[in-house]
Amino acid sequence: MYIYDDFDETFVRERAAQFRDQVERRLSGELSEEQFRPLRLMNGVYLQLHAYMLRVAVPYGTLSSKQLRQLAMIAKKYDKGYGHFTTRQNIQFNWPKLEDLPDILDDLADVGMHAIQTSGNCIRNVTSDQWAGVASDEVIDPRPYAELMRQWSSLHPEFSYLPRKFKIAITGADSDRAAIAFHDIGLQVMKNKTQEIGFRVFVGGGLGRTPMVGKVVRDFIGVEDLLPYLVAILRAYNLEGRRDNKYKARIKILVHEKGIEAFQARVEEIFEGLDKDSLRAQKGELERIEAFFTLPDYETLDDKPASLSKERAENSAFHAWVMRNVARHRQAGYAIVNISLKPHGGIPGDATDEQMDLVADLADAYSHGEIRVTHEQNLVLAHVRQDQLFELWQKLEAAGLGTANLGAITDMITCPGLDFCTLATARSIPIAQKISNKFSDIERQNEIGDMKIKISGCINACGHHHAGHIGILGLNKKGEEYYQITLGGSGAEDAAVGEILGPGFAADDVAGAIDTLVNRYIQLRTTADERFLDVVNRVGLEPFKEALYADH
Amino acid sequence: MAKKLKGDQVFTGQLLREGDVVYLTADGSWAPDLQNACVATNDQEIETLEGLANEGVLKNLVVDVYPFVVVRNEAGDLAPDHIREKLRTAGPSIVYS
Numbered sequence: 347m348y349i350y351d352d353f354d355e356t357f358v359r360e361r362a363a364q365f366r367d368q369v370e371r372r373l374s375g376e377l378s379e380e381q382f383r384p385l386r387l388m389n390g391v392y393l394q395l396h397a398y399m400l401r402v403a404v405p406y407g408t409l410s411s412k413q414l415r416q417l418a419m420i421a422k423k424y425d426k427g428y429g430h431f432t433t434r435q436n437i438q439f440n441w442p443k444l445e446d447l448p449d450i451l452d453d454l455a456d457v458g459m460h461a462i463q464t465s466g467n468c469i470r471n472v473t474s475d476q477w478a479g480v481a482s483d484e485v486i487d488p489r490p491y492a493e494l495m496r497q498w499s500s501l502h503p504e505f506s507y508l509p510r511k512f513k514i515a516i517t518g519a520d521s522d523r524a525a526i527a528f529h530d531i532g533l534q535v536m537k538n539k540t541q542e543i544g545f546r547v548f549v550g551g552g553l554g555r556t557p558m559v560g561k562v563v564r565d566f567i568g569v570e571d572l573l574p575y576l577v578a579i580l581r582a583y584n585l586e587g588r589r590d591n592k593y594k595a596r597i598k599i600l601v602h603e604k605g606i607e608a609f610q611a612r613v614e615e616i617f618e619g620l621d622k623d624s625l626r627a628q629k630g631e632l633e634r635i636e637a638f639f640t641l642p643d644y645e646t647l648d649d650k651p652a653s654l655s656k657e658r659a660e661n662s663a664f665h666a667w668v669m670r671n672v673a674r675h676r677q678a679g680y681a682i683v684n685i686s687l688k689p690h691g692g693i694p695g696d697a698t699d700e701q702m703d704l705v706a707d708l709a710d711a712y713s714h715g716e717i718r719v720t721h722e723q724n725l726v727l728a729h730v731r732q733d734q735l736f737e738l739w740q741k742l743e744a745a746g747l748g749t750a751n752l753g754a755i756t757d758m759i760t761c762p763g764l765d766f767c768t769l770a771t772a773r774s775i776p777i778a779q780k781i782s783n784k785f786s787d788i789e790r791q792n793e794i795g796d797m798k799i800k801i802s803g804c805i806n807a808c809g810h811h812h813a814g815h816i817g818i819l820g821l822n823k824k825g826e827e828y829y830q831i832t833l834g835g836s837g838a839e840d841a842a843v844g845e846i847l848g849p850g851f852a853a854d855d856v857a858g859a860i861d862t863l864v865n866r867y868i869q870l871r872t873t874a875d876e877r878f879l880d881v882v883n884r885v886g887l888e889p890f891k892e893a894l895y896a897d898h
Numbered sequence: 899m900a901k902k903l904k905g906d907q908v909f910t911g912q913l914l915r916e917g918d919v920v921y922l923t924a925d926g927s928w929a930p931d932l933q934n935a936c937v938a939t940n941d942q943e944i945e946t947l948e949g950l951a952n953e954g955v956l957k958n959l960v961v962d963v964y965p966f967v968v969v970r971n972e973a974g975d976l977a978p979d980h981i982r983e984k985l986r987t988a989g990p991s992i993v994y995s
Binding site for chain 2: 773
């Protein structure tokens with residue numbers, strides 16, 4: 347993984363020192379709250395419902411064991427012993443005190459981390475496929491390009507005051523695990539017919555109150571022109587994006603109002619006029635970055651070793667975990683281990699300091715000291731020997747990290763909701779917990795198969811509800827929480843925005859409604875392999891509406 | 899002037915240094931317990947409390963100050979009227995650490 351050079355190190359240290367001075371001036375009264383708020387937001391510090399919240403950037407979701415241990419230390423020393431992993435592959439601490447935040451930023455800087463650009467109208471942390479570099483279906487490893495964009499976008503002078511926040515996601519596989527179509531810019535690294543590496547560029551995707559699936563603005567742009575092309579898109583947006591109404595200020599609105607053809611023409615016009623040489627990465631820079639992302643020295647191992655088959659045959663819980671949580675690796679004899687942060691009845695995305703310390707230790711022992719964070723709020727160990735899976739699973743299981751539910755109905759994306767968030771209109775976490783408890787039986791989950799439920803506590807859609815096979819949106823009517831259900835969304839390569847089924851449900855009735863939908867799906871599917879989403883796409887909403895609202 | 903709300907009101911904010919939720923008391927100090935809050939029952943009292951609340955802001959004790967509606971529950975205790983303030987007063991409704 348990428349390691350900071352002297353420039354990065356100095357830059358982050360300086361920012362931490364500046365923030366210490368800003369906090370001191372705020373506490374002494376030299377700065378008013380109005381003056382201080384933008385400064386704290388530039389360093390990822392929000393004021394939430396009960397306390398300050400610090401959002402720490404995890405670039406493209408990649409952490410070293412040393413960094414994760416430091417996050418665990420911060421959770422224990424300054425917070426309440428846990429952290430919350432987010433849909434942008436970041437981590438949030440929900441209870442820091444303002445007076446401690448300068449020390450926390452120093453502690454983060456000690457391990458090459460910070461909270462810059464995790465808030466504000468700038469280019470946010472670039473996200474990526476959590477299986478980057480090791481996925482069996484990957485064409486090109488996207489991480490070097492993600493790192494190049496991290497460096498390029500950090501404090502970019504032209505793009506620090508955009509009309510609104512700007513999110514970029516990148517994948518190098520055909521299966522989209524990074525939800526690129528729901529980002530302001532989505533990039534798919536690929537090879538063209540002449541085997542040249544480049545990018546398919548999507549623009550104008552997003553969730554929130556106006557969900558949009560991104561549109562292709564360029565079928566192929568070569569590696570050399572990636573940064574100039576991004577400049578062209580961002581410049582078009584910066585110049586023409588609306589600043590009069592924050593709800594209409596994202597690039598998706600500009601693309602929608604202008605039309606993709608007109609927007610594309612504008613981008614191309616700007617692109618053609620650029621002094622591209624001055625905007626391209628310096629010669630050799632990409633190669634320098636790529637050297638940080640070479641794969642570990644894997645051993646030559648048998649694929650599917652006999653010991654693994656025996657352990658699976660002898661232990662059904664282990665077998666169930668391998669079936670759900672272990673993915674195919676590009677290297678024979680190795681596996682990708684997905685650690686679920688969705689224990690049954692737990693809080694999606696939360697990990698205690700002890701769990702973080704354990705995962706860091708396990709990463710050192712079994713996965714070359716590296717951890718990935720997923721946008722679905724789970725963790726990944728990307729380089730595990732298949733003959734060590736059983737040993738690893740036993741240690742995860744003992745720490746409450748062995749839940750065998752990846753991609754199953756209880757593996758829900760859930761925003762913090764009204765339990766923590768000032769913007770929320772309803773709670774999300776208790777709804778997830780009720781659904782999780784209702785479907786906690788592993789056999790039942792496996793019978794249902796792949797299912798993505800996503801829950802947001804307001805229309806800002808941090809829980810990606812529009813992209814859920816089943817989406818749940820928490821709203822508030824006259825002080826009472828109620829929940830709207832959508833069907834048919836997808837955040838994958840078949841990206842789609844879910845459709846509202848009908849009238850909403852009271853909090854206590856949501857899990858029952860999901861049960862009704864699931865039962866109807868099982869009646870409707872033609873084979874056990876036909877996923878919930880496939881059935882919705884085949885039969886439409888009506889059979890599900892009938893099942894849900896027949897008695898109303 | 900605080901926006902017009904229907905009902906008795908208290909002022910809340912968060913401590914600048916710690917971020918903790920607090921409520922304005924009759925002497926202008928800020929208390930963590932809603933039961934210690936001073937209740938305004940008419941426009942004049944609201945205005946007086948608002949003045950005290952703003953002093954807390956100017957002294958850099960509290961941030962994000964605003965009023966919300968309270969009612970008396972069966973036990974006679976002050977209770978927020980809205981789900982948001984109920985959660986803010988009681989803390990998250992889940993076991994979170």
